[in-house]
Amino acid sequence: MPTILLADDEPANRNVLRHVLELEGYDFEEAADGEEALAKALGGGIDLVLLDIKMPKKDGMEVLQALHEAEATVPVVMITGHGTVETAVEATKLGAVNFLEKPPDLNDVLVTVRNALSMGQLQVENKRMRQTVRDQATGGLTPIVGESPAISRIKSTVERVAPSEARVLITGEPGTGKELVARWVHAQSQRADGPLVEVNCAAIPSELIESELFGHEKGAFTGATKQRVGKFEQADGGTLFLDEIGDMSLDAQAKVLRALQESRITRVGGDRSIPVDVRVVAATNRDLLAQVDEHRFREDLYHRLSVILIHVPPLRERREDVPAIAQFILEQVMRRNGIEDKDLAPEALDRLRRLDWRGNVRELRNVIERLLILSDGDAITAEDVDRFVAPGGARGDASLGLIDRYESFSDFRDQAEKLFIERKLEEHGWNVSQTAETIGIQRSHLYNKLEKYDLSRPE
Structure with missing residues (x-):
């Protein structure tokens, strides 16, 4: 279920909204002041913010302004007991999708939340579309990253x-x-x-x-x-x-x-x-x-x-370029998939720099995408790299990640097979004939696997 951030300095108000929405199965985070609300809203994992206008440290309008400047895609519903037309207009310009008045009507709360979550999905899709348009406008040409x-x-x-x-x-x-x-x-x-x-x-x-x-x-x-x-x-x-x-x-x-x-x-x-x-x-x-x-x-x-x-x-001969390339790939993948910002910790970048990268930039891209999806929190850590990328070489430690993620043997087997085929294709430059011969299966069988697992050569 979606996660909703309730930002209100009055515990009683938070309890009322929590009680109403818990019955619908939503997950929750809480914030008692504006600074805490802003940090959690920008930290990722939040699908909707219910934001009170009157709060200590930062009021709701200041938080909304900061989210607007950060180009956050999370939808915001303002909560107010004494709103004005001017406030409503300003909040709308800053991206607020709706308002709830105190004390909230329970039916209004449910309808507003459902509509706001739907608008949040639309914002993510729009962000993806805008990125696609920008890519097309520049010919989709990726820069050559690195200063080695x-x-x-x-x-x-x-x-x-x-x-x-x-x-x-x-x-x-x-x-x-x-x-x-x-x-x-x-x-x-x-x-x-x-x-x-x-x-x-x-x-x-x-x-x-x-x-x-x-x-x-x-x-x-x-x-x-x-x-x-x-x-x-x-x-x-x-x-x-x-x-x-x-x-x-x-x-x-x-x-x-x-x-x-x-x-x-x-x-x-x-x-x-x-x-x-x-x-x-x-x-x-x-x-x-x-x-x-x-x-x-x-x-x-x-x-x-x-x-x-x-x-x-190869990357192992220009290791100083790895952090810049990894950061570029991370930002590119997040933009294209509408994912909230996640950082690469300095220690994680150092771990990546020291790997051998036998698949070079293509392999690095796959690893960054894997870390972005599987890591928790708002930063990819050195521990994440140790867990999902094998030490001594850029080899995804698939057993660690897969064992933790799958209960079903068939699901585990399929994912392991997918990772194996993808790795072998990378080693052979996505030459299907050579890969099929190396791993001992017919070329037609390998094509069936590519279709089954939706594998295609990266651009």
Whole structure:
């Protein structure tokens, strides 16, 4: 049930309202003065504030003003025995959703509380929508967070390289942020007004990659019931981002090389040469030069792609960036989900900084979201990190958290399976085929698990 904060300096008044609402099953917090009321309202976990206007230390209007300035989403109902029109107007401007007069009518109390709680849910949804609009207005582009020497060099390189037409090859472990760097290259380029088309080469079966990149004509192969425009054509005038290009077949590599040399493509099953104006940015977590030596990657294509090389180091090599990234992720997740503010204690940030983060920023994001959901109170503590993230590496200590949370074995088993699959996908850069082979199940079975647990590759 929702939790209601009763803020009134008179115990008798609090007792009357408590008695009425306890019968409806609501949970309660109490405050006897304005300062206590403000602290509890901002502390999180409160779904509605019943706020008396006349209170010591801070009166109700001062508390309401402070909540308004803090952009708190918790709805507030003012309680007054001698309100005026001017007070009502001012309180409404500051976000009060309704008023109760002393002594309160019991039916009015129940109706007002139910309506106010409904309005509180609407405020949370509106906050989410406003954040979505802000993200869309800025193209949804996440900043490159961090001030380590490595990240400073990457930012400087992007600023210098982006306005040119030079091709860029971005290297780094899974989850380091290669895709984010590619988006910034596009955003700061002369092609920023054109499309940014992304292709995950590892996620597309080798027999379909050519059709995906170059398109196909109707009847080109079984199942080609209509003409399809490929990614090269879709990216015309913009940027084509080839993610995990090290997983591309040699046949597809040869055709990509030709497209880069000639700035023209031919659809599968077609005979017409189509001009394309595309800047290619590629990324990989593999050692392409080693693959060249093993004859698994074309050397001429490597040199075409690697005019500019940008390496994104793993988090364990730039630990000083972890606190800033963790704080950014925390604030982003709270905004997008309409969650009241929760802090990361300095000791918790220090714990996070010392972990190895084999899944890098992607893993850090998952851990922060886990800590935000599972931790109690208004701050994520070092104890929370110790409990939900295993020491010696960023490995969620799933057994501790799950055992405490689930009584049913089937629920425990499902959640453990979900965490296991998510971890293995992170280790393999969300390459479903590689993950299925590693954990010993069929790819179709793994796809069923992704659908069952609503798992998708983070952006």
